[in-house]
Amino acid sequence: MKSDYELSLRDYIAIIKERALVLGVSAAVILAATVAVALMVPPIYQSTGTILVESQQIPPELVSTNTTTFADERIELIRQRVMTRENLLRIIDKYSLFADKRLSEGDKIDQLRNAIVVEPLTTFVRGRGEATVAFNVSFEHRQPEVAKQVTDELVTLFLNENLKQRTERANETTEFLTQEADKLGAELASLENQLADFKQAHANALPEHQTLRMNMLSRSELEFREVDRDYKAAQEELRYLELELSAANAGLATKTGDAARPASADQPQDLASLKAEYARLLTRYKEAHPDVVAVKRKIQALEASGNPTAVASTVSLDAARVRAKMSAAQERITSLADQKRELTKKMEGYEAEILEAPQVERGLVTLMRDHDNARKKYEEIRAKEMGAKITESLEQENKAERFVLLEPPLMPEKPIKPNRKKIAALGLVLAPAGGGALVVLLELFNQRVRGVGALENLLGKRVLVALPYIDTRADVARRKRWRNGLIVAALVLAAILLVLIHLFYMPLDVLLLKFTSKFA
Structure with missing residues (x-):
């Protein structure tokens, strides 16, 4: 066939009629495969707990706090401290996660980290713009009970870690200021001794x-x-x-x-x-x-x-x-x-x-100048130490900014993955596309001459008479057998789909009840 010949619409229709069986079978197989995948992929359940970032109860004008970072930064810091290797291994052993023995310890930790989702919830606050007021802690697992239990564990870790971190920070601040105050006190005492010795040594020449x-x-x-x-x-x-x-x-x-x-x-x-x-x-x-x-x-x-x-x-x-x-x-x-x-x-x-x-x-x-400067520093550090002790008491009594469990994790009722409807819809798109691609591939390897126009283009001469193809009894019988086989295959495929839907997605009686309730 010469390269300048182009197939006409009649040729495309003829190809479709000729390859109808291949097109139908391939589309049915692809559709069946996508539906099977949609039904056979195990469900993933997600349990979520919401933690509220509650502001300080006592006005900051009365008692200051040692918090210098924004809520999202503290949440990220706490997330890093919660999701340590030690904590994750303890959770894996406690709830027997990832029972596959072929997975290494590092692979299990990576999978657990990927299954944990920490999502900040922001809102617009006047004077601050977008601010984080709460965050969600979620965990995904195939079993809804395990998802809830692990989420409870994670929420507890977040709450305890926040309290521990703020208390430790307040204690460290108080301890640091106490040490600095002691150092300045010793320096002030040394300067006072030097001043007294100087006055004693020059008692007869003092300016006063x-x-x-x-x-x-x-x-x-x-x-x-x-x-x-x-x-x-x-x-x-x-x-x-x-x-x-x-x-x-x-x-x-x-x-x-x-x-x-x-x-x-x-x-x-x-x-x-x-x-x-x-x-x-x-x-x-x-x-x-x-x-x-x-x-x-x-x-x-x-x-x-x-x-x-x-x-x-x-x-x-x-x-x-x-x-x-x-x-x-x-x-x-x-x-x-x-x-x-x-x-x-x-x-x-x-x-x-x-x-x-x-x-x-x-x-x-x-x-005197050195003594006055040291005294001012000492008084300032003592005032800061007193403020740090008040802040420490504030943290210990949980009166400062804190994390409060707003919504505890619940038992998930429906899986969040996979989206079986989207997979099935994708199958409806891929089935004709895959069948058409198969037909195009077969036609690329087929060297037959299609129609009078292709023959005239090949020979370079005009065709005077064209005789149509005459079906024999054998051709009719063969087409009948193919038709019957295709019907049987379709019925078998439909039965298999119904069984898969009943076993992996929803019982057929429940599905039928939901379907009829929409039109009732």
Whole structure:
């Protein structure tokens, strides 16, 4: 046959008539196979439990919680902790799942994980958008009782694991904050000891005593000036006594009176005493001073009269008295000098402490800043520790966000798999498609010439006369046998389908009752 010849509609109809038996048988076989698969596939039951994510009962403004993740993240975390190898093996052994000995332990765990479904249920929450408010825990198995039991076990694991996880987290948070508080407490105590040692080591240069040191320095300076004045007065008195001693050694000693003081006006005086007094006054005042002028007049008056008073005592007695006064004056000068040295040393100490105060203040400020920072951290961590303890009590009393069993798993009444109707409908589609594909395949391998047009196209010449095919008695008998066989096969196939439906899908009487009830 040439490649440019195309089959006509009449040719396609002829092929269908010729291959009707093959097309019918193949379509029936495919349909029967799909129906058999739909009926013979074992049913899978699913049991589902719903767990509600209940929010915290006590307002978060009063008691905060340590939950920092969203519900779907916590659900996924708990799912990973529930579906551990240990838990799954325990469930497999407890309910005798996967009795096939050819399966390894890993294969059983994988099949169990594939049979467990955790599905979050979300809703729109104002201010948060889509939020998870609950989730379903499901398990699939061929036996409805086992499906329910395993789902109960899984729901219990989810609830217990959530409580355990939140309690452990609260305990770990409290323990961590307690350890940190102890560390900060030890650090704060160390800083307090350092601060106390620093203050003790620089007790005389602390900034808070600066005003007191300034006052003490001023007082010491005032006292130093007073001592210095007394010291100078004692030195002048000593110089006067030295003059008086010189006069006594010369035989001009006074009869009575104190060498350290000028004689009063009513006491008897001699010329030597007046001259000694005059010399002493000149060391202190000028010649125009009234006291100097008065003593000078007395001396002039005595000299003019020519009757000086006689010496009442010997020279040695006057000299001894003067030496005794000089010794007392020297001791006083020594004492005053010692006081001046002590006061000078004290003032130098005050000045050194005043100069040292800024450096001490700098070190003290650093220690105080470290101490204040450590104290603030300690108080903050203690407040957090108290909040963590309250949160721990909240978790232990199950007052925080929790998982609540909303709908317990029920015994499944109908299988969820397979969808027998869809499989049968697929068979209705595949049956004619498969039969048609078989006919096309057979025609591809068939080299016969179909009709007058194909023959003219093959020979390149026009056909004058075409004789139709004449059926013989043998052909008629053969077609009759095929027809009868096809009817018998169809009846047998229908009987087999009814038996399969009765055994694997639904009893025929129940199916008939449901069918008639729809039209009643």
